Amino acid sequence: MKTETQTEAGTAVIVARGVHKHYGPIHAVDGVDLDIRAGELFGLIGHNGAGKSTMFKMMLGLIPATAGDIRIDGAQVSGGNFRAVRRTIGYLPENVVLYDNLTGLETLHFFSRLKGVSQAESGAALERVGLAQAARRRVREYSKGMRQRLGFAQALLGKPRILFLDEPTSGLDPEAIRSFYAILRQLRSEGVTMVITSHILAEIQERVDRLAIMTAGKIQASGTVQALREQMDLPLWFTVRTAQADFAAVRAALAHLPVGAIETHADHLTVPCRRENKMAVIEALAALGGRVRDMTVREPSLEDVFFGFSD
Amino acid sequence: MEIKQITTLASKEFWDRIRNRWVLAVALVFTAFALVIAYFGAAQQGSVGFHAIDVTIASLVSLVIYLIPLIALILGFDAIVGERERGSLDLLLSMPITRLEILLGKYFGLAAALTFSTVAGFGLAGIVLSPQLDLDALFHYVGFMFSSVLLGCAFLSLAVMLSVFASDRTRASGLAIALWFFFVLVFDLLLLGALVVTGGQWGGEIFPYLLLANPADVFRILNVFALDDVRTLYGLTTVFPPTLANPWLLGLVMLAWIAAPLGIASWRFRK
Structure with missing residues (x-):
C-alpha cells in the first residue's frame, strides 16, 4: 500500500x-x-x-x-x-x-x-x-x-x-x-x-x-x-472613466474590437471583453490620450466563477 | 480501549454535576427523606420518633424504589442525545476517542455523581441515626445504601441506552418517563394481574424469575430478604424461592442490568 x-x-x-x-x-x-x-x-x-x-x-x-x-x-x-x-x-x-x-x-x-x-x-x-x-x-x-x-x-x-x-x-x-x-x-x-x-x-x-x-x-x-x-472563460470588465462628452469617442475607439455590450453610467462606461482581447482594448483606450481620465480592469470574481460552474 | 479517555470524560461529567449543585441537591433530598421517614415512619401505629431500623429501611425502600429510578433517568436521558442536539457531539467524536469510550466516560461520570449523592445523602442520615443503630442494623443500612446505588446505576444505564436510541431530547425525556412508569408502576401490576386472571394456574413457578426482569423488583427483594422483621410484611416474598434470594446472586442480576443496556447502547452508538 x-x-x-x-x-x-x-x-x-x-x-x-x-x-x-x-x-x-x-x-x-x-x-x-x-x-x-x-x-x-x-x-x-x-x-x-x-x-x-x-x-x-x-x-x-x-x-x-x-x-x-x-x-x-x-x-x-x-x-x-x-x-x-x-x-x-x-x-x-x-x-x-x-x-x-x-x-x-x-x-x-x-x-x-x-x-x-x-x-x-x-x-x-x-x-x-x-x-x-x-x-x-x-x-x-x-x-x-x-x-x-x-x-x-x-x-x-x-x-x-x-x-x-x-x-x-x-x-x-x-x-x-x-x-x-x-x-x-x-x-x-x-x-x-x-x-x-x-x-x-x-x-x-x-x-x-x-x-x-x-x-x-x-x-x-x-x-x-x-x-x-x-477554465470558465468569463469576461473581464473594463471601467473607463471619462467625461460624458467623450462617451461617443470611447465607443467609436472600441467599435472595431470584439467587446461585449458597453454599459453607460453617470461618469463611466463598463466594457466586458474576453481575456485574449484585453491588450487590444488597452491600446485602443490609450490612443484616446487624456480623454480617458482613468481605467480599471476587474478580473471575474470567485463568485462569478462559482455561479458559472454551479448554474 | 484507553482508560485515560474514559476518566477524562467521566471526571468532566462528574464535576459538572458537582458545580451545578445537582449532587448537593439530590443528597439533601435523600437525607431529608431518610430522616423524616425514620422519625415519622411509625406514625400509623400512633407514635412518632426513631424506631427499629428494619421498619425504617422498609419504608425507605418503598420511597427509594420510586425516587432513585426517576432521578437516574432524569440524570442520564440526554447524555448522548443532548450532545447531539446541542451540536457538541461532532467535536467530541473528532477527538482521538472511540464511541465506546465516550459512552463509558459519560456513564461512569454520571454514575459517580449519582453514587456520591446517594452515599452522602443516606450516609448523613445514617450518621444522625447512628445512636439508634447496633452493628447488625448498621450492616443492613449499609446494604440498603449499596443496593440503592446499584438500583440507580441500573436505571442510569437504561437512561443512557435510550439517549443513544432517541432522535431528540423531547423523545428521550418521553421515553424516560415511559420506562419509569413501566418498571416502577406497571410491571408488578401486570404480573399480579396475570396471576389473578389465571387464578394462579399460570406462572406460579416462573413468577419469581420474572421479578428479576425488573431492576426495581430486584432491589426490593434484595432489601426485604435481608430483614427478618420485614419479610413477613411482604406477601410476595412468600412465593420467592430461597435459592433466588441469595444477595450475591441478586447483586449479579443488578450488575447484568447495568451491563446489558450499556452493551446495547454501545452496539447502537457504533452504527
Whole structure:
C-alpha cells in the first residue's frame, strides 16, 4: 500500500477516491475525488446542502462513506490506527458548540487531555486567538465570535499537521477575520495543511492556494482561482472613466474590437471583453490620450466563477 | 480501549454535576427523606420518633424504589442525545476517542455523581441515626445504601441506552418517563394481574424469575430478604424461592442490568 500519493505538484496528504454518501434516495456526496497537498490552504466551496459538511465529516471519519476511500497520510481515518491519525488533525466544526459551564481555559484543558497534549499549551492557544483576557470567564458569557475563536484555539491544540475548518469565520467581525487569516498564513508557513469551507467567496478567493467547487454532491471544478477563471472563460470588465462628452469617442475607439455590450453610467462606461482581447482594448483606450481620465480592469470574481460552474 | 479517555470524560461529567449543585441537591433530598421517614415512619401505629431500623429501611425502600429510578433517568436521558442536539457531539467524536469510550466516560461520570449523592445523602442520615443503630442494623443500612446505588446505576444505564436510541431530547425525556412508569408502576401490576386472571394456574413457578426482569423488583427483594422483621410484611416474598434470594446472586442480576443496556447502547452508538 502506498502511503503517499504523488500528484502533479506536490504530495497529497488527503486523498479521496470515488467517495459516495447516500441517505436513502438522497446522494449527499456523489463520486468525489480529491487530492489535497501537504502545506496548502485548500478551499471547499458550495451552496448550503452541496455536500461540503458531509464530505468534511467523512474526511474526519465521523461518518462512514457509502462507497469509496478516504485516506489521510495513507491511513484510513476510521481504521485501526485512527487515534494516531486523529492526533495529527485539528477540527473546527461549523457553528462550534462548546460547554457553557466551563471557562475558556477549562474548555481547552478538557480537550487537551482528550488529545493527549500538555495542558500548558492551553494558555498559549488562547493567547494566539486573542482570548487570553477571557480565559477565566465562562463560555456562557462569550459572544458568538469569542466562541468561534475558542473553537479555533481548540483546533490548534497539539500542533496538528492538518486542520479542517468548517465556516471558520462565521460570527467574526472584520478585525477578527483579518487576524484569523494572519494565523492561517503563519500556520501555512509552518507547513500545516488546511481545508476550509466558506460561503463568503470574496473572503477566501485571495487567500486559498487551490479550491474545489461542489454542487449537488459533485466536484464541478478544482484548481487555483486563476485556473478556474481561465477554465470558465468569463469576461473581464473594463471601467473607463471619462467625461460624458467623450462617451461617443470611447465607443467609436472600441467599435472595431470584439467587446461585449458597453454599459453607460453617470461618469463611466463598463466594457466586458474576453481575456485574449484585453491588450487590444488597452491600446485602443490609450490612443484616446487624456480623454480617458482613468481605467480599471476587474478580473471575474470567485463568485462569478462559482455561479458559472454551479448554474 | 484507553482508560485515560474514559476518566477524562467521566471526571468532566462528574464535576459538572458537582458545580451545578445537582449532587448537593439530590443528597439533601435523600437525607431529608431518610430522616423524616425514620422519625415519622411509625406514625400509623400512633407514635412518632426513631424506631427499629428494619421498619425504617422498609419504608425507605418503598420511597427509594420510586425516587432513585426517576432521578437516574432524569440524570442520564440526554447524555448522548443532548450532545447531539446541542451540536457538541461532532467535536467530541473528532477527538482521538472511540464511541465506546465516550459512552463509558459519560456513564461512569454520571454514575459517580449519582453514587456520591446517594452515599452522602443516606450516609448523613445514617450518621444522625447512628445512636439508634447496633452493628447488625448498621450492616443492613449499609446494604440498603449499596443496593440503592446499584438500583440507580441500573436505571442510569437504561437512561443512557435510550439517549443513544432517541432522535431528540423531547423523545428521550418521553421515553424516560415511559420506562419509569413501566418498571416502577406497571410491571408488578401486570404480573399480579396475570396471576389473578389465571387464578394462579399460570406462572406460579416462573413468577419469581420474572421479578428479576425488573431492576426495581430486584432491589426490593434484595432489601426485604435481608430483614427478618420485614419479610413477613411482604406477601410476595412468600412465593420467592430461597435459592433466588441469595444477595450475591441478586447483586449479579443488578450488575447484568447495568451491563446489558450499556452493551446495547454501545452496539447502537457504533452504527
